[in-house]
Amino acid sequence: MYVKYGYYENHYLMGREPSVPEEDFEFFEKAAAREVNRYTYGRLKTSPDLVTDDVRDCVCAITEVLYQADKISKSAAEHGIAGVLTSYSNDGQSGTYDVSQSVYTETGKQKEIKKLIYLHLSDTGLLYAGVR
Numbered sequence: 001m002y003v004k005y006g007y008y009e010n011h012y013l014m015g016r017e018p019s020v021p022e023e024d025f026e027f028f029e030k031a032a033a034r035e036v037n038r039y040t041y042g043r044l045k046t047s048p049d050l051v052t053d054d055v056r057d058c059v060c061a062i063t064e065v066l067y068q069a070d071k072i073s074k075s076a077a078e079h080g081i082a083g084v085l086t087s088y089s090n091d092g093q094s095g096t097y098d099v100s101q102s103v104y105t106e107t108g109k110q111k112e113i114k115k116l117i118y119l120h121l122s123d124t125g126l127l128y129a130g131v132r
Contacts (some may be wrong), residue, residue, distance in 0.1 A: 001026065002033050002044065003056045003063070011053070012060040020067040028070070032062035039117045040126040050126065058120035062113055069109050 005025045009018055020028060036059055037044055044050055121127055 001029060002036070002051050003029050003059045007056055008060050008063070012057055019064050024067060025063065028063045028067045029059060031066050032059045035062055035113050036117060036121075039114075040121070041129065043126060052124070054120050054124055055126070058117060061116045061120065065109065065112050065116065 003012075005022050008020070008025060008029075009015075033044075036055065040050075044055065118127070
């Protein structure tokens with residue numbers, strides 16, 4: 001676990017309202033840490049001293065994306081909705097849903113995670129794949 005809930009609340013959010021409840025945070029933080037480990041070639045697992053505030057902030061951002069994606073996915077499944085409603089016809093009771101631009105599809109989620117990892121970690125050296 002790279003991030004404790006206290007860091008998420010006090011340092012990452014700086015007092016703003018948390019979007020991930022404390023009871024769900026550990027589960028989604030663990031999944032976010034796995035994503036970060038994948039992009040950093042496992043360096044953080046073997047060298048805990050590399051876990052800086054940049055890494056913690058990255059994990060927090062990804063944790064929020066994963067939590068929101070899960071929440072929206074459950075809601076959509078519960079209501080039988082496949083994506084964002086883009087058009088609706090009242091007389092024939094039809095609707096058109098667009099999932100192509102959604103961050104909450106699996107493809108969109110992976111794109112957003114990659115974007116966040118590069119945003120937070122691109123200048124840390126952790127994404128370097130070569131040998132030093």
